[in-house]
């Protein structure tokens with residue numbers, strides 16, 4: 001067991017740097033590059049619930065062909081779904097054959113609908129774990145927050161029934177009570193949580209009046225929310241925590257582990273700094289551990305979490321009143 005080894009979702013990772021789901025993990029060539037650069041685990045680009053449904057609908061409507069017979073429509077829909085799925089499962093199989101790092105499949109979902117049966121296929125393809133990237137956009141004015149939470153819990157419970165590989169849930173921070181949803185999802189079978197997802201955000205160009213996309217990649221300053229919640233959740237759950245969003249450097253990684261993360265998922269830094277950044281992050285981590293005389297990740301994991309911090313109130317302080325008062329004009 002190496003000095004940087006960490007346990008995550010029942011898997012032994014040789015280090016805590018995980019390549020998060022992105023275009024980088026959507027083809028075998030760059031998956032191989034990440035492995036060669038020393039990555040601890042790889043989350044394969046997500047198969048989207050909407051993508052599967054969209055593909056099926058697109059085929060049904062293409063060329064003006066609407067078969068109009070339930071059995072044929074079902075068949076074409078089934079064919080398209082199978083096609084998307086088989087491409088995805090082929091990538092998992094290839095990755096498992098090619099790389100040494102654990103391979104985590106991922107599915108982006110917004111409901112406990114029929115897609116859940118696909119989870120079985122990613123398990124059969126050899127994925128070491130499954131990450132569910134769940135977000136239910138709360139736009140239905142008739143649905144209560146409780147009902148939306150229930151849908152998350154139902155989805156995880158359904159997937160847990162179907163597969164025996166570990167499951168992590170990648171969540172947004174849009175919950176009234178993050179502690180409660182994490183506990184409920186944990187009871188439903190989630191083995192770990194990835195905090196937090198970063199959304200694709202639409203923007204507007206006021207000159208062309210076109211819709212555009214805002215800030216495709218994260219900035220390290222965005223990781224403060226992740227730090228707060230990892231620090232607060234560490235002692236409140238026995239499940240694994242992976243930090244995500246804004247982890248760009250070895251220093252960011254060290255902070256996340258000190259606060260209680262078992263690992264960190266990185267994406268933007270891979271795009272901005274190339275896979276070589278993995279080696280730099282690990283070098284920073286190892287040198288820091290040597291200087292601080294920590295001989296394992298578990299020796300300092302959670303040391304600065306809310307539970308173990310000598311200054312736990314820093315996590316609860318959210319309003320600026322005191323600081324505004326002190327600011328000099």
Ligand SMILES: Cc1cc2nc3c(=O)[nH]c(=O)nc-3n(C[C@H](O)[C@H](O)[C@H](O)COP(=O)(O)O)c2cc1C
Pocket residue numbers: 020021022023045046047106108133170196197198216217218219244245246247265266267268269
């Ligand atoms: C090009 C690109 C593609 C992405 N694709 C996915 C995806 O398929 N599934 C997913 O859960 N997240 C996806 N994400 C989100 C990332 O996994 C990650 O959560 C987000 O970029 C925040 O992490 P970062 O700050 O390290 O970039 C994608 C992000 C980018 C930039």
